[in-house]
Amino acid sequence: KNEVEQSPQNLTAQEGEFITINCSYSVGISALHWLQQHPGGGIVSLFMLSSGKKKHGRLIATINIQEKHSSLHITASHPRDSAVYICAVASLKAAGNKLTFGGGTRVLVKP
């Protein structure tokens, strides 16, 4: 079993819909990251969380440390949100700030 699991693997939404991506992890962590990767390959950091909730524009990220679970929400989705969203954790056991990644959720928002 992977240390970081994401669901769903693929998601298609109509423009304007509310999108939720889930991330579950099995290790103790010091931080959880949500990242966005566009088809060209470059990765952009969206959020870094160790507790609670963060909001940036139409994006909201929450984390429940006790349940080892995080969600990324996209409100009023837009075609430009189409990308792969990746959850990654910095494990308490790992050296430095090494990240362990989930497999990603491929999001397609149709106009």
Place this chain on the structure above:
Amino acid sequence: ETGVTQSPTHLIKTRGQQVTLRCSSQSGHNTVSWYQQALGQGPQFIFQYYREEENGRGNFPPRFSGLQFPNYSSELNVNALELDDSALYLCASSLGFSPSYEQYFGPGTRLTVT
């Protein structure tokens, strides 16, 4: 302030050859991590360098090696290339190796081994 850059963008190598990939960290960042991302998968940690010393290594064979220079730029070297080494190679820099520091990713180098 320039972001993280990587070179080359793409390259094609033959099985058995050697390759060197380069990464320039964001200004002021002394820590760099390298990741391998196979097609359709999440990235896998290769190793991390802090102030020119290796500071952690993932489950990769010794033919994957690295260097960090005094200006904190970094190289990833892969010897005896195998077909499975075909992937996107990402580097990420940060202000330090504490998990509290955000990592900034480069655009990646896409390596194809034929």
